[in-house]
Each structure stands twice: as C-alpha cells, then as structure tokens.
Amino acid sequence: MSGKPGQLVACLVVGALAGCAAMHDGAAERRRSAYSSSLGPDATTMNRAVTIASDGRYEDAARAFEQLLQRLQTAGGDRAAAAEAMFWLAFCREKQGRFSEAAALYDRVAAEFPDARAADNALQRRRRIDPMAASRPAP
C-alpha cells in the first residue's frame, strides 16, 4: 500500500460515496423493511445452499433451492422466503449459463412476489441477461 497517493484515492472515494448516500432511495428501504424475509427453520437450509453456491457448486445449490422452494410453496409458508429461494434458483441457472431458465425464474419472482426484497434484485439481474442469451437453449 503506497502512502500519500493511496490516501488521496481513499479520500476521493469516501467523498464520492458521501454524495451517493444523499441520493439513497428512502422509499425502497422502507418497502424492504416492511417485507423482509423471516426464514425461521429454513434459514439454515437457505444459508447452507448459499454457501454451496459461493463455492461455485451451482448445480448442488440449485437442487437445494428447488427443494426449499417446493417445501415453502406446498406448506403455504413464508412468501418472502419463497421469493428468495426462487431468486437464488434463477441466480444459479444464470451462473450455469441456462439463461432462458434464469430469465423465466427472475420474471416469476418479479410477478409472483412484487413486494419482496428479491423482486428488485430479480429485475436488475433480468435486465442484465443478454436478450440473445436468454433466447438461447440451455446447455
């Protein structure tokens, strides 16, 4: 870590971030707080599946998210948890290159759980998927 140039860069970054913070959307934050995930007993399963995904084992993680999603939907349980599980399933498919499946799942998250935290993330990631890639068949 160099001395003065590094500190200068850090100061610039901190100043820029202070400006960004002023533009933070307070309405979105309030909406998220009102519709937050409370996984309860399924939190451990969700965390474990996310850890598996962070290791790059997307197929194993997708299988875990599918099981969790099926359990949450059949039990008529936590909608926020179901939305997050569906989002992570779409995330794994995107990382696997199965863009059409991922796009469809992101769309379902936004359509079925419009007030969930995961809906915003789903829409953002859905927009980033190349329309050409989305139309490509899964490998």
Next chain:
Amino acid sequence: MNQQADHDDEQVERMLRRWGADEAARRVQPGAPPIPQATPRRRRTTRRWALAAAAGLVLALAAGGALMVSRTDLAGQTQALTGAQADADRLEAELAQARSDLDAVRADLARAGDKALADAKRHAAAVEKLREDFQARQTASAAKAVQAAARLKRLEADLAAAGGKLKKAGADLAKAKSQLVAAQTAATRPSAELARLRRRLAAANTELTRLGKQNRDALLAQRKAANDLAMFQAARRVAVGDYQRAYLSAAAGGATGLAACQAASANTRLLARCAQLRPSIRKPATRNLFDRIEIILTRLDLIDPGGLNAAADLVKIIRAGDVMAQIDAATAIGAEGVEVRQWLIEAGAILAGVQRVG
C-alpha cells in the same frame, strides 16, 4: 467146488515155482559178497525187500503145506482148506504187522525229511542274514568313503584358502613396507612445504571468519526486514481499517450496523459494477473471487438486517471462503487492473463492516 480147488492148486504151484527159482538162484551164488551197508537209505531198501521176501516165503510155505495136505488127504479137503484159511489169516496178520512196520519206517523217513527241511531253512536264513550283514557293512563303508572324500575336498579347499590368505598377507606386507618407505621419505620433506600449508590454513581461517561475520550481518538484516514488514503490515491494517470505517460511514448515509453495510453496497452499486468489471478480469482466481463476493453481497442485499442471526450467517459465509485473505492477496499482487482492485477494496471494506457487526 472143483474149479475152486483147481484154481488154488495152480496158485500154490506158481508160488512154489517162484520160490524154487529164488532158492536156486541163491544157491548158485554162494560166494557172493554180502550186501554193503554204505548208507542208511540202502539199508532201509534192503530191509523192505527182506520183509517182502519173508512174507513171500511164509506164503509159499503155507501154500506148500496146503498142497501136501490136499495131496495126502483128498477126503479131508474141506478141513484142510479151513486150516489153510486160518494160516492165511495168520499170514494176513503178519502182513498187516509188516505194513505197520513199513508205515513206521515211512514216518521215520518223513520226520527225517522234515528235520532236514528245517535244517535247510535254518541254513538259508543264516545265509540270508550273513548276506544282509555284508550288504549293510558294504553300504556303511561306501558312506564312510563318501564322507572321507568330502572331508578331503574340504581340507583341500581350506588349504587353498589359507594359501590365498598367505599370498594376500604377503602382498599387504610388501605394500606396508613401501608405504613405510614413502612415509619415511615424506618425513624428510623440506619445511617450505609445511610453511605453505600453514599459510593456506591461515587464509582459510580468515575467509571463514569473514563469511561468519557476513552471515551474522545477513541474519540481522533479515530480522530487521521482518520487523519492518510486521510494522508495515500493522500500519497497513490500521490504515485499511480506518479507510473501511470511513468508507462505510460515508457510503451508508448515516445508517448503522448491518443496515449500514447494506446501504453502502447499494449506494456504491457494487453488484452492478461487478457485472460491468467481470470481462476485464484477467485471472481465473480473481473471477472466482468476484463470483463469491457477488453472492455474499447479494445475500447481504436480501437479508433482513434486523434478523437475530443475519450478520452471523453472513460472517460464516465470508469465513468459509476465506474471502478477506483472498481480497488482500488479489489487491497486493497487482495482477488486475486498477478498477478491479478498487472494487475489491470497496467490497472488502463492506465485508469487514459485516464481520465487525457479526
């Protein structure tokens, strides 16, 4: 009856005729030598013939008597025949006695034969035993001969080995003698050689001293460098910590705790920038690190900051992947571009904030 009488007469007459011939023959050879009694076998044969002759003589006498009786008294023929019958019975008894004697003789002969056979068997057994003893002695002799030959061979080998050792000892002795001569010659070398060797030894000692000092200096320099590095790393950690706290407080917009981390990530658009920077990443390890951090930041964005274990769960994921150490390594080596490194530094600041909360 008459026919029977005629038949008897003829029989008696024939016997008398034979007796007469035998008697005449005996009288013709009055000076004949007595029958030699050489062997017991011949004596027994003679006895058998004597018995037969005596029986014949008795029968002839009986027949002659009967003939005389028949000639003299034809009227009392039946009575004479009865007497002849009695004589015949008597003769038959004598013949039976003679046969009994003959059987006794035969039994003697059989016993003698059995004894001779037993003797012969005993002799054969003795001969067989002698033959076996001889064979055993012959076998033992052959074995001893083989042993003796082997021992002789061994002795010859020992002798040859001893000869070789003797020869080698002689050679060693000769070599020792030559070495002794050489040593005596070396002992008389001029002292100049010794002085030269002493000078070389002194130079080597000097070089050794110099190298030891150089080694000690290098060791001291290494320790000093290690201390400097430790101090530098401590100062860096302090600076990074200060930077991370300043970054978070600036980016979070007044939020605190896990919500500050969420706000900082959202305000700085780290996830969106991650997708933009991905194509410029050079090393696969850095790309994997980006993927891992992207997942953690996404999870941070989705998590309820008010949850009981929210921060702790995130910290587990961060520590499981050893993310902070990987960020330090990726930013230190400078293999990636400035923007990628800057993104990693910012992400590290947010994740450090999560770890402080958790």
